[in-house]
Amino acid sequence: MTDQRAASRSVPETAAELRRAVTRQFGRSLHIRTLDTGSCAACEQEIRLLAAPHYDLHRLGFFFTPAPRHADLLMVTGPMVRAFDIAARKTYEAMPGPKLVVATGACALGGVYQPDAFTHGGVGETLPVDVWIPGCPPSPLALLQGLLVAVGRLAEKVQDLSFIQNGTPR
Amino acid sequence: MTLWFLRGLRRGVVTTRYPARPDASAAALPTPPAFRPEALTRALADRLAAACPSRALARDGDALVFDVGACTACGRCLAEAPGAATSSGEFELAATLPAHLVKRIPLLAGGGAAAPATEGGSP
Numbered sequence: 001m002t003d004q005r006a007a008s009r010s011v012p013e014t015a016a017e018l019r020r021a022v023t024r025q026f027g028r029s030l031h032i033r034t035l036d037t038g039s040c041a042a043c044e045q046e047i048r049l050l051a052a053p054h055y056d057l058h059r060l061g062f063f064f065t066p067a068p069r070h071a072d073l074l075m076v077t078g079p080m081v082r083a084f085d086i087a088a089r090k091t092y093e094a095m096p097g098p099k100l101v102v103a104t105g106a107c108a109l110g111g112v113y114q115p116d117a118f119t120h121g122g123v124g125e126t127l128p129v130d131v132w133i134p135g136c137p138p139s140p141l142a143l144l145q146g147l148l149v150a151v152g153r154l155a156e157k158v159q160d161l162s163f164i165q166n167g168t169p170r
Numbered sequence: 171m172t173l174w175f176l177r178g179l180r181r182g183v184v185t186t187r188y189p190a191r192p193d194a195s196a197a198a199l200p201t202p203p204a205f206r207p208e209a210l211t212r213a214l215a216d217r218l219a220a221a222c223p224s225r226a227l228a229r230d231g232d233a234l235v236f237d238v239g240a241c242t243a244c245g246r247c248l249a250e251a252p253g254a255a256t257s258s259g260e261f262e263l264a265a266t267l268p269a270h271l272v273k274r275i276p277l278l279a280g281g282g283a284a285a286p287a288t289e290g291g292s293p
Contacts, residue, residue, distance in 0.1 A: 056185045109268065111224045111240025124268065134263045134271060136224075136242030139199050141188055146264035154189060158263045159270040163236055165204040165256055 023152035025098065026072055028061045030151055033071035035091055038119060039078030042137040043105040047075065055140045062147055068094040073150060076127060077104045079113040080120040092127055100150050103129045104143065106136040134158075196261055200243040202226075202236075204258035207278040210234060214251055215277055221250045232277050238263060239271040 009017070034047055050057040051064065065071050068091045080088065092101070103123040106112050109132055110122030120126055133146035148154035178184040186193045215229040226240035227247065247255045265271050 053184050054186055055188075059185065106224060106240055106242045109239035109271070111226060111237070111242065129268075130266065132239055132265045132268055132271065134202070134239045134241065134265075135261075136244075138263075139196075139261060141186075141193055141196055141199070142261050142263060144188060145262040148189060149264040149266065156264060156266050156270065158238065158260070158265050161258075161260055161273075162275075163202065163204045163238065163258055163260075163273045164275055165206050165258070 019152045022098070026151040027153055030061060030072050031063050031065040031070050032073045032075055033065055033068050033091065033095070034075045034077070035088060037076060037078035037084045037088060037123070038081035039105060039107055043077035046137045046140050046143060049140045050143055055144065057144060060148070069096065071095050073100040073102060075102045075104055076108055076123045079107040080123050080126050081118060082120065085126065088126055100130045101127050102131045102133060102146060102150055104133050105138055106134060109134055199261050200245070201258050201261055202238050202241040202243050203247050203255040205234060205275045206254050207276045209254035209279060210275065210277045211279045212277055214254060218247045218250055221246045234275040234277060236273045236275055237271060238273060239268060
């Protein structure tokens with residue numbers, strides 16, 4: 001694409017083009033590196049279950065890899081303890097581009113810990129997060145939906161939810 | 171375990187069909203609360219915010235601000251206000267922006283009788 005064509009596009013058009021490119025590139029095969037930045041391991045437990053027969057994320061073209069150099073997606077759990085700053089940065093920089101970052105669980109989303117001397121209280125200020133998956137821990141189904149949102153195979157749903165219930169009083 | 175194994179043999183497959191079809195186990199998951207605005211007073215919103223251990227709930231004027239990302243689905247708000255909060259049943263909560271996870275719930279029941287002195291005193 002020439003610079004002129006790029007300049008004539010609006011931001012939503014560019015975002016849609018980027019989304020299509022991500023789906024094209026990652027839609028069928030994506031390798032995941034998990035990064036524990038001080039979580040209680042409940043999120044890891046649920047992430048491990050993704051590879052079990054019931055959820056079987058390999059059928060969807062997702063694979064886990066222990067090597068950041070082989071990874072397309074970084075799945076970060078925990079509140080990002082400050083002792084992990086250098087390791088987190090090195091892991092992110094070791095991944096080849098284009099790359100995605102998914103913040104997983106309430107700690108990573110800033111819910112459980114306040115920023116203090118020991119922790120950032122969330123992943124957002126350290127790494128450029130693409131998708132946020134709430135839950136404590138997020139169930140394997142929620143993780144699957146988050147991964148599919150990350151690669152553009154499912155639309156984000158929570159944006160349109162109001163969490164208002166208009167039922168009759170019980 | 172045995173039943174699960176035999177059922178798997180009979181059906182031939184144990185893997186969930188999600189996302190093509192909904193998964194039956196999703197109904198049993200702990201999910202963030204949904205609120206009834208007409209049952210929420212300012213005093214009740216303050217009580218809910220105080221009861222929330224992960225600071226997912228806060229009151230901002232006449233609205234209850236609910237950060238779904240911070241919610242751990244612990245159920246303390248459901249126990250605090252059974253008539254105003256129920257389990258939402260939503261588990262597909264992935265967001266591309268953290269702002270998409272912050273919900274404002276209006277407090278339609280007004281100031282409420284529980285705290286007339288503090289709420290009525292301020293203009």
